[in-house]
Amino acid sequence: MTPEELRSRAERRRLEESRFSERLRVCTATSCASLGSGALFDALSAEIHRRGTGDRCELKRVGCLGLCAAGPLVMAEQGTGSTHTESLLREVRPEQAASLLDGFRDGFPAEQSVPLDLPFFRKQRRIVSEACGRIDPDRIDDAVAAGAYRALLEALHERTPADVLAEIDRSGLRGRGGAGYPTGLKWHTVAKAEASQKFVVCNADEGDPGAYMDRSVLESDPHRVLEGMALAAYAVGASEGFVYVRAEYLLAIERLRQAIGQANQIGLLGSAVGGTAFHFHVEVRLGAGAYVCGEETALLASIEGGRGTPRPRPPYPAAAGLFGAPTLINNVETLANVPAIVARGGDWFASIGTEKSKGTKIFALAGKVAHTGVIEVPMGTTLHEIVFELGGGIPDGARCKAVQTGGPSGGCIPARFFETPVDYENLAGLGSIMGSGGLIVMDEQTCMVDIARFFMAFCRDESCGKCVPCRVGTVELHQLLDTIANGRAGTRDMELLEEFCDLVRHTSLCGLGQSAPNPVLSTLRHFPEEYRAHLRGQCPAGVCFPASPAEEPPR
Amino acid sequence: MSVYTLEIDGREVGARPGETILAVAREHQIEIPTLCSLEGLSTVGACRLCLTEVEGASRLLPACTTAVAEGMRVRTQSERIARYRRGILELLFAERNHQCAVCVSNGHCDLQALATSLGMDHVRVPYRDPLLSVDASHERFALDHNRCVLCTRCVRVCDEIEGAHTWDVAGRGIGSWIVSDLADPWGESSSCTGCGKCVQVCPTGALFEKGKAIGEMTKRTAFVPMLQHMRGRRR
Numbered sequence: 001m002t003p004e005e006l007r008s009r010a011e012r013r014r015l016e017e018s019r020f021s022e023r024l025r026v027c028t029a030t031s032c033a034s035l036g037s038g039a040l041f042d043a044l045s046a047e048i049h050r051r052g053t054g055d056r057c058e059l060k061r062v063g064c065l066g067l068c069a070a071g072p073l074v075m076a077e078q079g080t081g082s083t084h085t086e087s088l089l090r091e092v093r094p095e096q097a098a099s100l101l102d103g104f105r106d107g108f109p110a111e112q113s114v115p116l117d118l119p120f121f122r123k124q125r126r127i128v129s130e131a132c133g134r135i136d137p138d139r140i141d142d143a144v145a146a147g148a149y150r151a152l153l154e155a156l157h158e159r160t161p162a163d164v165l166a167e168i169d170r171s172g173l174r175g176r177g178g179a180g181y182p183t184g185l186k187w188h189t190v191a192k193a194e195a196s197q198k199f200v201v202c203n204a205d206e207g208d209p210g211a212y213m214d215r216s217v218l219e220s221d222p223h224r225v226l227e228g229m230a231l232a233a234y235a236v237g238a239s240e241g242f243v244y245v246r247a248e249y250l251l252a253i254e255r256l257r258q259a260i261g262q263a264n265q266i267g268l269l270g271s272a273v274g275g276t277a278f279h280f281h282v283e284v285r286l287g288a289g290a291y292v293c294g295e296e297t298a299l300l301a302s303i304e305g306g307r308g309t310p311r312p313r314p315p316y317p318a319a320a321g322l323f324g325a326p327t328l329i330n331n332v333e334t335l336a337n338v339p340a341i342v343a344r345g346g347d348w349f350a351s352i353g354t355e356k357s358k359g360t361k362i363f364a365l366a367g368k369v370a371h372t373g374v375i376e377v378p379m380g381t382t383l384h385e386i387v388f389e390l391g392g393g394i395p396d397g398a399r400c401k402a403v404q405t406g407g408p409s410g411g412c413i414p415a416r417f418f419e420t421p422v423d424y425e426n427l428a429g430l431g432s433i434m435g436s437g438g439l440i441v442m443d444e445q446t447c448m449v450d451i452a453r454f455f456m457a458f459c460r461d462e463s464c465g466k467c468v469p470c471r472v473g474t475v476e477l478h479q480l481l482d483t484i485a486n487g488r489a490g491t492r493d494m495e496l497l498e499e500f501c502d503l504v505r506h507t508s509l510c511g512l513g514q515s516a517p518n519p520v521l522s523t524l525r526h527f528p529e530e531y532r533a534h535l536r537g538q539c540p541a542g543v544c545f546p547a548s549p550a551e552e553p554p555r
Numbered sequence: 556m557s558v559y560t561l562e563i564d565g566r567e568v569g570a571r572p573g574e575t576i577l578a579v580a581r582e583h584q585i586e587i588p589t590l591c592s593l594e595g596l597s598t599v600g601a602c603r604l605c606l607t608e609v610e611g612a613s614r615l616l617p618a619c620t621t622a623v624a625e626g627m628r629v630r631t632q633s634e635r636i637a638r639y640r641r642g643i644l645e646l647l648f649a650e651r652n653h654q655c656a657v658c659v660s661n662g663h664c665d666l667q668a669l670a671t672s673l674g675m676d677h678v679r680v681p682y683r684d685p686l687l688s689v690d691a692s693h694e695r696f697a698l699d700h701n702r703c704v705l706c707t708r709c710v711r712v713c714d715e716i717e718g719a720h721t722w723d724v725a726g727r728g729i730g731s732w733i734v735s736d737l738a739d740p741w742g743e744s745s746s747c748t749g750c751g752k753c754v755q756v757c758p759t760g761a762l763f764e765k766g767k768a769i770g771e772m773t774k775r776t777a778f779v780p781m782l783q784h785m786r787g788r789r790r
Contacts, residue, residue: 290727307724312600312620465705465724465731467601472646475729476680496679503642506615507603514614 001267001274003153006144013145020058022104023077027133029064029219030212030251031373036094037072043094047101057101060142063220065133066121068373070114075133078104088114119389120371125352125378127360128336132220132374137255140262143223149263151343152227153274155234164235165191168338170346172358177203177294177331178409178435179511180357180424186328189318190236193326198238200229200280201303201322201329204245204252205287205294208407209458210366211438214332216374217362218245218252221336222259228335230269230280231342236328239279244299247286256284291462295510296321296329298464309466310510331436333362353379357423361434367404367441370395377422384418387441398443402526406435408455408462409515411522412448431522433515447543448523448530453481459516470513473504477520485544487537494531498524561627570623577605577618580631587631588640588669590647591706592619593756595779596715602706604640604669607631615639637673644675649682650729652701653759659772660760666704667759687732692742696754696764698733703761705731709753716782721747733761752778 001009017023026032026041041061048057065073070090078085089112092100103109126132135142143149155164169184190198202225206214218225229241245253260282263269271279285303287293293308300322302308321327337359341349350358357379363386365372370392377386383403387393394400402412411432413420420426424434442451460474480497483489501517508514524531530540539545559570563585570579575598580587590602598619606615610628618631630636647653647666655661670676687700707724710733714720721744725734735741754762755774763772 292727312617314622460728463728465726465728466599467603468643468646468650468704469603471705471729471731472650475683476646476649479681500642500680503639507606507639507643509600509603 001153003150003157003274006149006153009141010145010147010150013141017058017145018080020056021079022053022057024057024059024100025062025065025075025077025133026060027063027065027071027073027075028061029216030249031064031068032071032073033251035071039094040072040074040092040097043097044100047097051101053101057104060136061138062134063132063137064129064216064374066124066129066373066375067114067371069371073114074100076100076103076108086116088116090114118371118392119385120373120375120392123381123385123390124376125360126376127340127349127352128217128224128333128362129220129374129376130340131224132216135221137220137222138258140223140259140266140268143221143259147343148221148223148339149227149268151339152230152234152268155231155342156274156276156278161191161235161237164231164342167342167346168235171337171341171349172346172353172356173334173337173341173349174357174424175331176333176337176361176436178406178433180434183330183334186318186330187232187236189316190238190326190328193319195326197240197323197325198236199322199325199327200233200236200238200241201299201317201327202229202241202243202332202335203294203296203299203329204243204249204332205291205299206249206332206436207246207291207294207462208409208436208438209455210440211364211407211436213362213364213374213437215249215252216364217332217336218249218256222252222256223263224336224339225256225332226259226263226269226282228330228338229282230273231338232328232330232335233280234278236326238328239281241280241282242303242322243282243284244293244303245284245286246293247288253284253286260284290464291458292464292510292512295512298510299329300327307464309464310512312509333437354421354423356425357434361422361437363437363439365391365439365441367439368394368398368400368443368446369441379423380421382419382421383413386422386439387418391441394441394443398445400441401444401446402442402448404432404440404442404451404519405438406433406518407438408458409433409511409518410435410438411518412442412451412526413522414526431518431525433518445541445543447485447539447541448527449481449485449534449539450541450543452520452523453478453485455519456481456516459512463512463516467507467509467513469504470508470510470516473500473508473513474516476500477504477517481520484531484534485539487534487539487545489535491535494535559623559625559627561623561625561629563629564631572623574623575619576607576609576616576621576623576627576629579623580618580629585631587618588673589619590665590669590704590758591708593708593712593776593779595781595783596708596711596756599707599711602704603643606636606639608633608636640673641675644670644673645678645680647704648675648678649680651687651703652682652684657769658702658760659763659767659769660702660774661770663770663773664760665758690735690741691765692740693747693749693765694742695749696741696751696762698735698741699761699763700732701761702759703733704759705733706758707733708756708758709733709762712752712756712779716779717748717750717752719746719748719750722753
């Protein structure tokens, strides 16, 4: 397929869509699906069929519409050009199918309409999630109409691999998996490695509690990730790729497989991509439920069919990775940034964000915040904007205490630092990390010792058991935190806590153990008074100690 | 053949490219404590006792897996490293049951020797004392999980030298344990050749010969590099 053929395919699909004067997009990503959007879709479909308005009204399954808290969500569109209007409807039930369709004529119920000028939508800058919620992830033509694979075919026909690499360099893109390693640098290392076989691996083993950005992208726009992988493969000289997805992401896996099949069929992946000499075969591999397999060397071991345990680096996967071959491993969001960078130029991308962190970041807003959901904001947006403007603040007028970023590898940032612009360096400076994008908002009723204990329990349960400090250290640290939380600890336990945090951090084999103490260290740093209170037998948040027996509700 | 010059603990030493810090240090009689590493077996970098400070590296690097480089400056001893090594030993002692006084390997145990030489004389965290099983189903040997430190020497010697791959690790985290075949009793293993190599390389009293009383179980590990050497020559 040539770029011209791709263009005419896109044009054909756009023309097809423009024939409909009314369009309904129903979110069928996991969050809305769990709230019954499947039944809603069927009800709408039946109602359109009954009315015989199928030639006028288009009904489409789409991916994530963002505001997960208000699902099932439906986007209703009317008209084109200057008469084009969009209405986002919340909590739509299947029995409302008829009234929803009437809404195109009579107007939609105000109580179910979500104003689209909310900061939640207005303050977003969507690059990775540009087509999320707009296209049907099961139809490749829909993605193509939205511009998918254009950058790839243009690159294959008109640009050299070095050219693509240079674009990524200029963009200043950094790894979105958490560590923020410069993507261009990683690509160069793999490109320079001399080998007859190289691999590109997409890390979709998302596992931080409360984080689901990658799932949302894979469910909503799988072709963007695949195109990013293909561009990466072209740039570094790889011909095979793997997407390593956790097995729990059923819908993401289904859509990804579907997308790979469709792209192979029309020659946008597989052999002789776009009629050129470039081959790129992609396979999906499923993780078997181990968080540690998000660590790159453990992930590779798992793909190879071995036990998912990490190994010491160096050698880095870029030099000796999958089956010993040079391997490029990038996270879903990193790869999903690539098509836009190649299409619009690295300089364009570098104009967004802060000095050292370019582009946007997707966050999964969760916890005690009004608008939970998936947001994409430019780097440099402050935590205050994210929590109080996009997130709509804390429900029930409660006070915000902190946000937790970076999951079990991150930390808690107290509300007094909310004016900090979000980027890799700033979050690290506050004792947390950018992480993959989980952002959990906590109010005054959250106990920081309890949170530290929760994340330590998570790391303990997810430790692979290979190295001693992580295997045993996380158990001992959890026990110490438990002692503190239960008010049975003394200053000696606090000293031990700090000493073993230091030990686990500096001696563990992989990132899981090295970062496991972070939630403890960050809460110790920002909320030392809460730990001290627990030593005195008090929990300021009222979480840790059971109410006195008299107040206990009868069983 | 090119030779690297590097500095270990202030001493200038020569090394061949591809050698590890540990190998070079040992050639020059510089002692680095190890537990999971054994000459002649592949390295896993799991026990973390051989961590060293390498100038320019942001992290401590395990001597057993880190390859030497020209001009490298390595410190194998420091107050900080000594503290970490003692801490790791404390964790190992607290993890399962290491009551030396009633152990078949008392006096011939790598873990015990490390504690003595590194000055780990007490454990500050609570002992976990899990009640693990003892697999005595094999005719000549037994496996006491309570004494196991999960160094995986047995797994590697069985796979890499004997070629049987009877042993492997099951479970994860603190619940990891060594299994024979598909977690079958050792005595019923269809892959075990009964060679006893695993028993010999086990650093503690976890794998032992039946009939040995307290302190009677001595281990011989010199055959591993010998076998590797002979095979290398034949190839």
